[in-house]
Amino acid sequence: MSTSTGGTPTIPRHMQRDRFAPVAETQAARDEPGFPTIRTAFGTPARLVTRYADVREVLGDAERFSNAVVPPMPLPDGESDADRRAGQLLLQDPPEHTRLRRLLTGEFTVRRIRRLEPRIAEIVDDHLDAMAAAGPPADLVSAFALPVPSLVICELLGVPYADRDEFQGRAARQLDVSRPLEERGRLAMEGRAYMGDLVDRARIEPGDDMLGMLVREHGDDLTRNELIGVASLLLIAGHETTANMLGLGTLALLRAPDQLALVRDRPDAVAPAIEELLRFLSVVHSGIPRTVRHDTTVGETPVSAGDLLVLSLPAANRDPATVDHPDDLDVTRAIAPHVAFSHGVHHCLGAPLARAEMAVAFPALFWRFPTLALGTPYEEIEFRSATVVHGLRALPVTW
Amino acid sequence: MKIEANRDICIGAGNCVLAAEDVFDQDDEALVVVLSDQPSDDQTTEVRNAVAQCPSGALSLVEG
Ligand code: HEM
Ligand code: SF4
Numbered sequence: 236m237s238t239s240t241g242g243t244p245t246i247p248r249h250m251q252r253d254r255f256a257p258v259a260e261t262q263a264a265r266d267e268p269g270f271p272t273i274r275t276a277f278g279t280p281a282r283l284v285t286r287y288a289d290v291r292e293v294l295g296d297a298e299r300f301s302n303a304v305v306p307p308m309p310l311p312d313g314e315s316d317a318d319r320r321a322g323q324l325l326l327q328d329p330p331e332h333t334r335l336r337r338l339l340t341g342e343f344t345v346r347r348i349r350r351l352e353p354r355i356a357e358i359v360d361d362h363l364d365a366m367a368a369a370g371p372p373a374d375l376v377s378a379f380a381l382p383v384p385s386l387v388i389c390e391l392l393g394v395p396y397a398d399r400d401e402f403q404g405r406a407a408r409q410l411d412v413s414r415p416l417e418e419r420g421r422l423a424m425e426g427r428a429y430m431g432d433l434v435d436r437a438r439i440e441p442g443d444d445m446l447g448m449l450v451r452e453h454g455d456d457l458t459r460n461e462l463i464g465v466a467s468l469l470l471i472a473g474h475e476t477t478a479n480m481l482g483l484g485t486l487a488l489l490r491a492p493d494q495l496a497l498v499r500d501r502p503d504a505v506a507p508a509i510e511e512l513l514r515f516l517s518v519v520h521s522g523i524p525r526t527v528r529h530d531t532t533v534g535e536t537p538v539s540a541g542d543l544l545v546l547s548l549p550a551a552n553r554d555p556a557t558v559d560h561p562d563d564l565d566v567t568r569a570i571a572p573h574v575a576f577s578h579g580v581h582h583c584l585g586a587p588l589a590r591a592e593m594a595v596a597f598p599a600l601f602w603r604f605p606t607l608a609l610g611t612p613y614e615e616i617e618f619r620s621a622t623v624v625h626g627l628r629a630l631p632v633t634w
Numbered sequence: 635m636k637i638e639a640n641r642d643i644c645i646g647a648g649n650c651v652l653a654a655e656d657v658f659d660q661d662d663e664a665l666v667v668v669l670s671d672q673p674s675d676d677q678t679t680e681v682r683n684a685v686a687q688c689p690s691g692a693l694s695l696v697e698g
Binding site for chain 1 (some may be wrong): 644646647648649651652659660662663664665681685686689691692
């Protein structure tokens with residue numbers, strides 16, 4: 236169990252991994268009755284939910300389990316809880332959540348995302364060209380996995396890509412729970428100030444991008460703070476997650492060359508392979524912790540009003556009750572149900588975009604570099620711990 | 635087998651479209667549109683997957 240001292244929390248148990256997998260203690264919790272008590276990154280006690288059916292039950296019921304009631308956390312000077320929450324879909328319950336989400340869903344339909352595919356393919360190719368010109372070797376994270384989704388979300392939202400070092404660095408530090416809370420709060424506030432400038436510019440001269448659309452079509456329904464919150468969430472959620480799927484996914488496939496070859500050579504193998512990678516990697520350790528509204532039971536376990544439930548998405552996605560040989564990566568399996576994108580009303584808004592990016596990026600990478608191989612021994616590859624999204628610090632490759 | 639879709643609780647995630655493209659679509663607000671509510675026999679598996687993967691519980695099947 237982790238404890239919090241001097242404002243610098245240690246890594247909470249639900250974020251601890253043994254490379255790709257949740258740590259053994261978390262995996263074992265699936266077989267024990269009840270929900271063990273852990274501590275969140277804020278040091279508050281919470282109960283850890285690990286079984287697939289239980290996790291799905293909680294995610295699927297926004298009436299019994301709330302995202303909006305969260306434990307108080309220290310806020311930097313000049314910041315109010317209302318500022319922090321405005322536009323943050325993940326910190327709201329229906330009906331407020333529904334209102335905000337409906338303003339955005341039209342931008343993320345499967346059809347709308349299909350129209351972006353040619354541009355995604357260009358962005359992917361440009362980065363592969365640059366990698367080929369500069370290497371071998373290369374760091375796949377900084378040369379490919381991070382810049383591709385960053386550029387895609389920048390263009391979609393209307394954020395200048397020239398600012399990437401600034402916002403990527405800020406997002407990475409903000410999601411790092413080993414940093415003091417005050418620092419993370421301050422980073423979030425800086426991020427909002429940055430986005431505030433972009434929102435003000437879009438209000439004067441709305442472009443063809445999503446910020447422009449929000450200002451033009453919903454300028455009267457959304458406050459400035461809500462616009463900032465929505466756009467900040469899209470910017471962070473839009474690059475950190477897919478980037479880590481691409482980095483970790485490449486590493487996992489390099490360790491399973493037959494499966495890599497299928498993804499490269501068989502177009503019809505790609506979609507099921509992506510679902511399997513989503514399940515196997517489960518890059519988001521847990522969503523927002525849910526607060527129990529009234530005494531109730533989850534599966535067979537009683538929970539009390541006010542309990543905080545932390546949902547382990549990787550543990551749920553490796554539950555032998557729903558998938559055979561859950562700890563094996565097998566891109567040929569019949570698509571297994573998973574909660575890597577969550578479930579219920581907060582199910583990932585960007586899922587169609589993330590799927591499209593991966594469907595373009597993985598085959599293109601393996602096609603361009605048929606001899607792609609690890610540049611250092613597997614044992615030396617550094618997994619990134621303590622961040623809200625699991626990933627790699629770097630992925631040295633050669634070809 | 636008949637498909638029922640509740641557009642009031644649909645959250646527009648599009649999982650149904652990806653699972654069974656010939657059966658489901660989304661309107662401009664991303665809400666589900668059922669293209670054919672009596673799927674053919676060879677669409678049954680796809681449709682069951684779509685219902686299982688719908689995150690909001692908006693889809694249901696009435697057997698018969
Ligand atoms: C493979 C990549 C991705 C994964 C694994 C992922 C995962 C998730 C998960 C687990 C949640 C829900 C958390 C909870 O229930 O507490 C979520 C929500 C969300 N995601 Fe993603 N995501 C990915 C990519 C994206 C992209 C590319 C975007 C944006 C363009 C995005 C935007 C969002 C937004 C806005 C929400 C909040 C939805 C709501 O509360 O209604 N995500 N994502
Ligand atoms: S999968 Fe469910 S929530 Fe998503 S669009 Fe289809 S019906 Fe709506």
